[in-house]
Amino acid sequence: MKKRVLFINPGKNDYFTVGRIHMGQTLLGGMLKRQGHEVLVMDYAFLRGLRGNIRVPEIEEVVETFKPDVIGITVFTYVYNECLSMIERISMSTDAPIILGGPHFIMFPGDFGSDTRISYLVRGEAEDVIKDLVVTAKKEKTPVSIDCTLPSPEGIPAVNLDIAYGSEFLSDYQIQLSRGCPFDCTFCNVKMVAGKRVRLRDLSLCVRQIIEAKKRYPNIRTISITDDVPTINKNRFKEFLKMLKNANLDCELTVDNVRADLIDEEMIGLYVSAGGQNICLGVESGHPEVFEMTHKGESLEKIAVAAKLIRKHGLTLGMCFVIGLPGDNLKRHMASLRFAKTLKPDYAFWNMCVPWPFTEVRQWYEKNGTIGELRNFSTLIDPMVNYQSPPAFTAQFPPEDRIKAWLMANMQTYWFDIRSLGKLAREAARYGLYRPLLIFAFGKTLHTIKMRLEFLARNFKQFGLYFTAGKVLRKLRQHARI
Numbered sequence: 001m002k003k004r005v006l007f008i009n010p011g012k013n014d015y016f017t018v019g020r021i022h023m024g025q026t027l028l029g030g031m032l033k034r035q036g037h038e039v040l041v042m043d044y045a046f047l048r049g050l051r052g053n054i055r056v057p058e059i060e061e062v063v064e065t066f067k068p069d070v071i072g073i074t075v076f077t078y079v080y081n082e083c084l085s086m087i088e089r090i091s092m093s094t095d096a097p098i099i100l101g102g103p104h105f106i107m108f109p110g111d112f113g114s115d116t117r118i119s120y121l122v123r124g125e126a127e128d129v130i131k132d133l134v135v136t137a138k139k140e141k142t143p144v145s146i147d148c149t150l151p152s153p154e155g156i157p158a159v160n161l162d163i164a165y166g167s168e169f170l171s172d173y174q175i176q177l178s179r180g181c182p183f184d185c186t187f188c189n190v191k192m193v194a195g196k197r198v199r200l201r202d203l204s205l206c207v208r209q210i211i212e213a214k215k216r217y218p219n220i221r222t223i224s225i226t227d228d229v230p231t232i233n234k235n236r237f238k239e240f241l242k243m244l245k246n247a248n249l250d251c252e253l254t255v256d257n258v259r260a261d262l263i264d265e266e267m268i269g270l271y272v273s274a275g276g277q278n279i280c281l282g283v284e285s286g287h288p289e290v291f292e293m294t295h296k297g298e299s300l301e302k303i304a305v306a307a308k309l310i311r312k313h314g315l316t317l318g319m320c321f322v323i324g325l326p327g328d329n330l331k332r333h334m335a336s337l338r339f340a341k342t343l344k345p346d347y348a349f350w351n352m353c354v355p356w357p358f359t360e361v362r363q364w365y366e367k368n369g370t371i372g373e374l375r376n377f378s379t380l381i382d383p384m385v386n387y388q389s390p391p392a393f394t395a396q397f398p399p400e401d402r403i404k405a406w407l408m409a410n411m412q413t414y415w416f417d418i419r420s421l422g423k424l425a426r427e428a429a430r431y432g433l434y435r436p437l438l439i440f441a442f443g444k445t446l447h448t449i450k451m452r453l454e455f456l457a458r459n460f461k462q463f464g465l466y467f468t469a470g471k472v473l474r475k476l477r478q479h480a481r482i
């Protein structure tokens with residue numbers, strides 16, 4: 001029996017908009033579409049950014065007009081409250097069975113277990129179960145739990161963007177060339193979500209999928225590689241870069257989650273020639289002892305060498321730090337800040353440490369600190385200086401010190417928006433952070449101008465005048481709309 005399937009990704013009510021459409025939903029939805037089901041994806045995280053371009057219907061209107069037989073909702077821990085509210089609104093509008101999935105259930109397997117509004121809880125990657133589940137789905141009295149096995153790389157299909165509302169405005173196409181990560185970083189939950197065995201997808205197939213997506217959606221201007229550890233096989237990633245360059249797509253390329261010990265100069269050169277824009281290195285901590293305790297299996301020296309190579313090739317350099325890892329304190333945090341200032345990243349993420357269930361960091365905090373509520377905590381850094389209390393702390397690194405560390409780091413690496421200066425001044429007065437405030441106040445504008453000029457120069461070199469001018473015009477229009 002053919003069904004009408006509605007997938008929903010609830011968005012967070014915060015400053016951020018997402019330029020990408022939820023990959024899991026368009027991928028599972030694509031599988032169902034090929035089976036003959038009618039599928040609609042409402043990714044509100046993406047659609048929030050389109051308000052002003054198109055009318056985005058509220059979920060009640062979508063349910064009323066689409067009349068779904070089955071509803072799937074992705075739950076991320078940081079949008080837990082938004083998911084609760086979405087479930088409430090949906091269950092007031094329809095009796096269709098609700099399936100919940102997403103990474104939240106790997107970390108919190110007991111959540112929603114007795115919620116009678118939910119019919120199914122899916123844990124893990126759902127490619128191998130979704131077809132049967134949709135066909136047999138019915139309203140259950142209490143949620144039925146379904147544990148999934150990880151699909152083989154051949155079992156990971158292409159996304160289908162046609163089924164996503166607003167996809168004609170998509171500018172950022174994301175793809176995974178592999179899933180899984182073999183490393184054992186103590187703070188990371190990827191091994192629970194995607195497994196330790198790396199599943200490598202067929203590269204020619206991936207490149208074909210990118211080419212087809214670009215043909216069908218000409219507004220796509222960025223290709224984002226979102227593997228857990230994309231360069232795990234350096235030669236394979238170089239091969240991919242060559243194939244992408246030969247495809248001549250006139251698209252920028254970005255890559256998430258890069259390890260310093262898995263890049264080299266040849267790769268960076270190929271990355272630039274394939275349209276590469278930035279590389280963000282995971283540093284975590286610049287303090288040797290804290291760094292050692294992360295069990296990353298690489299060294300700060302390697303990170304420094306990689307950062308210099310990235311700069312040498314004119315790419316935007318990003319760095320990712322975690323505040324409050326085991327052994328960290330305010331004094332040790334200063335070593336991270338010094339490390340960042342020496343290597344001068346164009347941008348740095350200073351994330352608060354979140355002791356995710358089943359990680360070693362969690363065990364450490366259970367012995368040595370206090371863990372608060374992780375649901376709804378977002379590690380995204382709001383440029384307008386709205387922040388939540390740290391979700392964990394220790395006697396050596398109490399919440400006030402963590403906030404202080406976060407503020408001073410984000411000021412000195414120019415993350416905040418210049419429009420937040422008044423608010424920052426009040427925070428600086430509260431925490432005695434006058435020097436970081438001055439650095440931010442005098443450096444932010446210059447930093448922004450420098451970054452933009454470098455960006456334009458690189459774009460001009462990579463894609464020529466037409467592409468660069470088009471980009472400038474789009475940005476100006478965007479600003480005019482804001």
Ligand code: SF4
Binds near residue numbers: 182183185188229257
């Ligand atoms: S932080 Fe990156 S390299 Fe480390 S385990 Fe997680 S995904 Fe793997």
